[in-house]
Amino acid sequence: MSGHSKWNNIQGRKNAQDAKRGKIFQKLSREIYIAAKAGGGEVAMNPALRLVVDKAKSANMPNDNIERAIKKATSGLEGANYEELTYEGYGPNGVAILVEALTDNRNRTQTNVRVAFTRNGGSLGETGSVSYLFKRQGYLAIERQGLSISEDEMLEKVIEAGAEDLQTYPEVFEIYTEPEDFPVVREALAEQFTLAQEELTMVPQTTVSLNEEQKEQLAHLVEKLEDDDDVSEVYTNFVEA
Known part of the structure; x- marks a missing residue:
């Protein structure tokens, strides 16, 4: 895995996401x-909960909101029956x-997802049409x-922690792990360094570059998808050249 920094993509979207804090x-x-x-x-005792709580705190979500969501889930009262869904599709180029x-x-x-794709220059694909291009890490x-x-x-420390890969860029070290190793690696490195970003994500195994017009089209499509209350994450295999 080489040639681009995921960090740059993250920082490029952070300001736009900050404006949507309530929805986040x-x-x-x-x-x-x-x-x-x-x-x-x-x-x-719940690694998945710990990860999302840390994610919420990184987004400056108030503790009252976090505790309310946990209490709602564990109170024994009937609530919304949420299910996790994944949609696959294509954007420009x-x-x-x-x-x-x-x-x-x-x-x-x-x-809503289908409409967002079709009205903003994309197309919704079949299950399995693009998921093979990504790896959960x-x-x-x-x-x-x-x-x-x-x-x-750093490579020595990363290997000792149990990570899979280290990518080095002028501004950042990027560490990748297998999903099941993530909590242990995260804890080991957090004891030694300040983590600027930590997440389970879908990493593209092949990437696509775009011209300026196509970048704008893709940014608009992703924005419309993220605007939907039901959408939690949007991943693409576009990277800045």
């Missing part, structure tokens, strides 16, 4: 609810797009500014 909190509440419902409300959703109404979500980023550690020294 709503989506995070659903993720917390799902994790707590499946594995219990004790953060220390054949860019592969994966859409992950949490929904209590499958028909509503499928209709743990991802961690450590900013290099202020660190006095060489690439070889």
Whole structure:
């Protein structure tokens, strides 16, 4: 895996996402609810819940919101019956797009996702049409500014932690893990460094570049997909050249 930095893509989208903080909190509440419902409300005993709670705190979600979502999931009261869905499609120049959703109404979500694709220069594909182009991995980023550690020294620490791959860029170290190893690697590295980013994500195994017009088209399509309340994540295999 080489040639581009996921970190740059993350930072490029961060400002736009900040403007949608209320909607982000709503989506995070659903993720917390799902994790707590499946594995219990004790953060220390539920790795999936711990990950999404950390994600919520990184987004500056108030503790009251987090605790409310956990309590709702573990109170024994009947609530929304959410299910996790994945949609696959294409954007400009054949860019592969994966859409992950949490929904209590499958028909509503499928209709909204399809409309977002067709009205914004994309097309919804069949199951399996693009998912093979992505791999589920743990991802961690450590900013290099202020660190006095060489690439070889970092590689040694990453291997000791149990990670799969290290990518080095001028501004950041990027570490990739197998999903099942992510909690252990994350904990080991968090004891030694400040983690700028940590997530389970879908990493493209092949990538596509776009011209400026196509970039704008893709950004608009992704924005419309992310605007849907049921959509939790959107992944593409576009990278900046």
